[in-house]
Amino acid sequence: MTNIIAVSDEEIYIHNSNNKKFDLLICSGDLSPKYIDYLMNEFKPFFSVMVHGNHDKKYYKKYYEEENNSFSKVYKGVYVLNHSIVNLKKFMKKDIVLSGFSGALSYGFRPFYFKEKDINRFKREILFNTTFKGNRYRLIDIMVSHNPPYVKNTIKKYGQSHTPSKALGEFYIKAFPKIWIYGHIHPSYYFQELDFEIRYQNKISYLLNAVPYKLIKYDEEKKQVIEISTFKRCSPKKVMLK
Template sequence: MKILAVADEECKSLWDYYKPEKLADIDMIVCCGDLSAHYVSFLATMAPMPVIYVHGNHDESYDWEPPGGAICIDDEVYVHNGVRFVGLGGSCRYRKGAWQFTEAEMRARIRRLRGRIDRMGGVDVVVTHAPMHGYGDLSDLPHRGFTVFHELLDAYKPQLMLHGHIHMNYGANIPREHQYGPTRIINAYERFVVDVEPRAVIKPTFWERFLGHK
């Protein structure tokens, strides 16, 4: 499956200068937050494939006027063509406002998802807004990633983690990609195309799920 991941800044090539052939070989569009709802709605209207999204820390307006035609996967497991996605939008809490979380709050969100992930036999793509701490984040709190994401990647070893939040134009030395064990971590700033393949689903037994949640 070929995924077009977008985040943080609207791509003029896809919006102002859109042509259908630009999405000809794309199977899924994944929006990683802090994008205009009109832009996400435009992609969902024009694209002949699913468009899924998580909230960025500046996407409070999505809560009362969500992007039309797109599918919110925050705190959900979404499956398309055998590829399992899980969504965890928002950033580290650095001010008052929606879609910001402490480490404890993000851990609680992940804990609530574990049962659904286990029943699906794991996850292939983790979709977030904030990066994982130490893998593409910055040192200041507004741009710090979540340490608890390590636990999610260690437990399920997804093929991909797609995030936004860190703009590539913040500095010349910001890398686009990182590798964490078998997981390829990609900053989706503006646009990035990546392939992912469905994996064989081996669902854990009751006792494996029980012991995994102790």
């Protein structure tokens, strides 16, 4: 069993009052290095990973030096997946394949912003990664992005600066990870359902908003989500895709 805490966008100083063991901290962007350091000290995850949000550039004093498939020099102790994929067996005794894509859909520079065409490069990187060549996404347990993907019948209200990505949505359907974690859209912005249990071709995937945090129990052996909660247990809205 893998205990996961996923966070994004809003810095809520939550406490691990029961000293629960956490295996994995996942950050979906727009959080300060100071806050991530707090979470790492409070929850003591075995491994921490992140993608960048559109506001993270301010924490880099000079031009951005590529941090991808590597530990960050700014977010100390956190592994960055700007546009890549990794099997966590490399770092911990759990067979969990995790992929990440940074940024918000807008004009600007990677990794803090992206255009739809940038997803094509990302898909090629996944396809031709030597470890996963020939498997065509089938191995992804967890996908992490800052911007939400566009998936039919899920997120319905959003402003121009928070538009779900159609290209990420196409990747979602092809990859169909067990869990897709995203941020960028704050629940308080539009007051709508932002967590979904998506069923497609006899498969189940969970699209989960990490703002401000989600606690997830994941059985990496059975490849099943056991529980999702924040301050109480969550029941994501069910969506059937044809």
